[in-house]
Amino acid sequence: MADTAELKTDGRRNGKRRKLWVRIIGGLLGALVLFIGIMFIVNVISTKAEQKRIDAYGQYVQVDGKKMNxxxxxxxxxxxxLLPGQGTASPxxxxxxxxxxxxxxxxVVVIEPFGYGLSDRTDKERTTENIIGEIHEAVxxxxxxxxxxxxxxxxGLYSVSYVKAYPDEVQAFVGIDSSVPNQPGMDAKLPLRSMKFLQDSGLMRLLKAVSGNPYKSLDFDEHTKEQLNLISNQVSNNPTMINELKHLGSNFKNAEQLTYPKDLPVLLFAQSNNEHNKQWIPLHEEQAKQSSQGKLIPMEGPHYLHHTKYKEIAAEFKEYIAKIQLKPAQ
Incomplete structure (x- = not known):
């Protein structure tokens, strides 16, 4: 009988513990849902308010029935x-x-593709063919x-196809830590749903606020730094950009055998300290050799070399153009 009583007592204790844990877990989940709900509301309100603080720049051209800035x-x-890297908020x-x-x-003509900067978004699939066709229409x-x-x-990926499609227009290609069509690892699956959730929920805004202004230490004036942050909050991970990432693997796969024409001058600035891809410089050396006037200039710095090496890039570019023979009209 004593054993039975102890078992009943232990059962009641275990039942109370289970109920307590259920309440704790339920409370935590409720708090998490409430937190995300608050972040979502704050993000919606902040996004609408920030739209009014963005200063227009450039001009619109009509492309595929939409406005491209x-x-x-x-x-x-x-x-x-001048064309941007993937995901650049305001090219x-x-x-x-x-x-x-x-x-x-x-x-200098900067084109902001659909989904970037002040350009419209589009539902058209972000294949290389569609992207370069839209850019060319703007041109x-x-x-x-x-x-x-x-x-x-x-x-660097899109330009190889662009040059092939419009060989009589492009006089030279200049890559700023540009992608190479045959670079490895571009078939990896990306967490697209998580990226979209972070943006839509407002958690991305929170992460940006915690991590600080990424442009703070750069040479931009304070107004430009503010505008870059405002536009980033508006366009980062929007559906058009997410669709471009969705097609990233297939776009690379379709271009892996493409090369530049031998008579096209090619100047490449490549990050010499790329720790994620030890073949980064050899890949760009190989690509530069595709051109009879190809040149590779390694530079130590971040992937966005033009943020810190803009003076060097401009000087090297001008010197290169002065020495080479631009591709003649066909």
């Missing part, structure tokens, strides 16, 4: 069409330091016939 500065005889402002170094001698709307194609990161 472009920034044109400088009046030099030669034109540079025109992100390139500002480099643009200021180039415009005394060149006309045509601006009446550009011959130009140097310059770009950061993912532009």
């Amino acid at each position: 472009v920034l044109i500065q400088g009046s030099g005889e030669q034109t540079i069409v 025109a402002l992100d390139f500002k330091l480099l643009i200021d170094e180039l415009i005394p001698e060149y006309k 045509q709307q601006l009446g550009l016939k011959r130009y140097i194609l310059m770009g950061h990161s993912i532009t």
Whole structure:
């Protein structure tokens, strides 16, 4: 009988413990749901309020029935069409330091693809074919016939297809730590749903606030730093950008055998301290050799080399262009 009584007592204790844990876990889950709900509301309110604080720049051109924003500065005889890396919130402002170094001698046209900067978003699939077609339509709307194609990161992937599609227009390609079509690891699955959740829930805004202003130590003026943050809160991980990431693996796969024409001048600035890809410099050396006038310039710095090495990039670019023979019209 004593054993039975002890068992009943232990059962009651275990039952109370279980109920206590259920209450604790339920309370924590409730607090988490409440926290996320508050963050969502704060994010919606803040996003709407911040829209009014963004200063317009550039001009719109009609592409595929939508508005694509472009920034044109400088009046030099030669034109540079400047394209951003994947996910760059505001290409025109992100390139500002480099643009200021180039415009005394060149006309610089920054194109903000759909989903970037002040451009509209689009539901059209973000395949390389669609992206370069839209960029080219913007170029045509601006009446550009011959130009140097310059770009950061993912532009290195799209540009090989762009040059192949429009060989009589591109006079040279300049890559700023640009992607290489045959670089490894681009078939990895990305946490797209998690990225979208972080943005939509407002948790991304919180993470940015905790981590501090990423532009604080850079040479941008304070107003530009503020605008970059405001636009980033508006466009980061939007559906168009997420769709581009969805197609990242297939876009690389479809381009892995593509190379630049032998007669196309190619200047590549590549991060020499890339710890994630030890083959980064050899890959760019190989790509530079595809051109009879190819040149690789390794630079130590962050992936966004134009944030810290903008003076060096501009100086090296001008020296290179002065020495080489630009691709003639076909």
